[in-house]
Amino acid sequence: MTFTTRPTLQGTFGMASSTHWIASQCAMRALERGGNAFDAAVTAGFVLHVVEPHLNGPGGEVPAIIATAGDPAPRVLAGQGPAPVGATIEHFTSLGFDLIPGSGPLAAAVPGAVDAWLLMLRDHGTQSLEEVLEPAIGYAGGGHPLGARVCATVASVQRLFGDHWPSSAELWLRDGKAPVPGSMFANPMYATTLMRLVDHGRAAGADRVAQIDAARRAWSQGFVADAVDRFSRLAFRDSSGRSHPGLVTGDDLAAFSATWEEPVTLDWHGFSVAKTAPWGQGPVLLQTMTVLDALGDPQALNPSTAHGIHAIAEALKLAFADREAWYGDGSDVPLRTLLSTEYAVGRARLVGDRASHEVRPGSPDGRVPRLAEHLRDRALPARPPRDTTTGEPTVEPDGVTRGDTCHVDVVDRCGNMVSATPSGGWLQSSPTVPELGFPLGSRLQMCWLEEGLASSLAPGRRPRTTLTPTLVHRDGEPVLACGSPGGDQQDQWQLLFLLRHLIGGVSLQEAIDAPTWHTASLPGSFYPREVEPGVLVVEDRLDEAVVAALSARGHDVRLSGAWSLGRMCAVTRDPATGVLAAGANPRGMQGYACGR
Known part of the structure; x- marks a missing residue:
């Protein structure tokens, strides 16, 4: 046990x-x-x-x-x-x-x-x-x-x-x-x-x-x-x-x-995963799932091995690049294409043996992606350092985690x-x-202060939020509710949990407790809107051989505290038996589940 x-x-x-x-x-x-x-x-x-x-x-x-x-x-x-x-x-x-x-x-x-x-x-x-x-x-x-x-x-x-x-x-x-x-x-x-x-x-x-x-x-x-x-x-x-x-x-x-509102859903390995529309980042999770399946490699679904971590991290980078180019509060998001098998196959071809250090949005329906100038122009002067009033989410180099x-x-x-x-x-x-x-x-x-972007500021328009709850169905019945704080990391940490619990078959608490990681090689949603090319943040409980193999693949591995990443909560229900279950994150020594 x-x-x-x-x-x-x-x-x-x-x-x-x-x-x-x-x-x-x-x-x-x-x-x-x-x-x-x-x-x-x-x-x-x-x-x-x-x-x-x-x-x-x-x-x-x-x-x-x-x-x-x-x-x-x-x-x-x-x-x-x-x-x-x-x-x-x-x-x-x-x-x-x-x-x-x-x-x-x-x-x-x-x-x-x-x-x-x-x-x-x-x-x-x-x-x-x-x-x-x-x-x-x-x-x-x-x-x-x-x-x-x-x-x-x-x-x-x-x-x-x-x-x-x-x-x-x-x-x-x-x-x-x-x-x-x-x-x-x-x-x-x-x-x-x-x-x-x-x-x-x-x-x-x-x-x-x-x-x-x-x-x-x-x-x-x-x-x-x-x-x-x-x-x-x-x-x-x-x-x-x-x-x-x-x-x-x-x-x-x-x-x-x-x-x-109606959710966005994806049929995945016998489950249906529901997320918000792309005024939230939720479809990033679904896009990543489609790219991982398009790889055609069952070993790519293991978030504990160097092979699996590399594949998942690269798929996440592609989905987050699409988030930056295409997601927003409007009707012009090509979501059907972004979640299609055909599009996922094309994106999966970009997953190579080495870690990408680029932001690579795709071209759904042949449309040309556009990123904010702030992200395109790497010659821009350095932004002010983060302060404790600004943002949701960060893991600093010393492993200290903040979240709001x-x-x-x-x-x-x-x-x-x-x-x-x-x-x-x-x-x-x-x-x-x-x-x-x-x-x-x-x-x-x-929101961006630049016209014509998917998440440009406009009166009456919702900012594209990172907040992203998840509901999972099986055979038309709800079986799992889960989520996590963590800004741009929310769907990353949820993906690892879902892979471990739904695909790997481990219990809720085992999936929550397992060593966690995320990529920072994506456009940040919070001021000062940074990108950290190639950075992979991992809890230092991850096996040293796995860390070494990831570094060898070109990931800039940043070790974080042993229990510092992820804030998962989850509850389940088995419709056949009526048995309920719950787990909660031990990190931060604050989250708890209760029930009977």
Whole structure:
């Protein structure tokens, strides 16, 4: 029996896995109180705002993929807010920008997370608004012991808060200093915000749906929108080193509503894998799967050998190059061709014996790919170094990992299943709106300030997000929900997990615990939009002979900490037996699964 860091949980009642143990347990609480998987996921989502505020917040976004017991077909919850009306390329270039700042008010998209969670609750949950918000209100108002990573994040922006973001300093600093791990922390203003949403719901009468819709209106057209509108007009320091006001208005909030969309799916080795449309990076996973199959080499599907790692890394580079050239929030994405067998065969021919150090997008339907000038012109001056306010995802040379995203998966005994990846609006992204207790996000940094690109900035257009939940079906029934934080690494780490679990047949926890790696040889989605040609980041638990063989193939192998890469969560259901299972990532010592 293979040793794992914790057991793969099994049961028949319900399972929840998330990036924080409190959120997982609160999701389980919702199930124990008679709720379904959607009640549980929404409960966890709002708790994550409180216990992982350095990783997500109400001012951020959440895409999710669900399946219901009554209708098992996958559906996408699109909770990614668009660029505000005032967010034009001309506005940014008039301020002297060639890249959108990685933090501060200018980088904010319209908040999408809260409306999306409430839409899920309204359409598929069973519990009341007050029931699902009760745990988040309790932890925000009464406090909870802070984890070490939250405190480290606050410490890293302590000077910025003290000198330039006074509302964030008031919330997070005590006598000018960051909190210490284990200290109690409360956010009474966010508790008040949630309680006001509940009050608006109650005022709408006894009907559950009417209450939820009233709370949504209070968010998008009431007191929340008013506070955001006022605060956006103030100028604050951003990652450019200068101060600028924001662009999100109350009218932008009023114009946005989360929606239900059809997923993009791929039939693969007896499974159907569902991802978001290419306003998210999800189809990268599907493209990589098609290229790997086109190689016609079963050994290329093993993410633990030098041969398999090389093949998978090269396939990922090709898919991510296509992401950069073709993915965006629009109707002009040639997705049918990008996911076709014929296209995959052509792309597979580019996988050679040596590691590629180039960004090589393809030409679907004969179209000429176009990359941003920032990526084409390697003579551009070096960009400023990363700072702790900017971006989702990085693994530094010393192996220290940062991440600003959460994940939650839930399955219940009836067969309802949810995979959700909330992110954005983290405490270091933008100044705290004092009346609300949370900041706006910085997702616009993923848009280009150059006309005619697949992900060019445009008002009303969603930034191409890296957030990418996954739902897997077999014979028309949902069998697996999974996901991971990690920016550009999310689909990479998920691919390794899926190869190990679905193809290799190992348990959930074995697949999560196995040594992980990813390529950095792709255009980064976050400011300062870097590419690290040929770099392959691997946990140093990977066999030394494998590392040596990869180096010999031309990979620039960067060793990371033994338990530093990946943040996987996963739940499963066997439709034949009703047996449920769950696993969670041990890295970071924060993620947990629970169930029975």
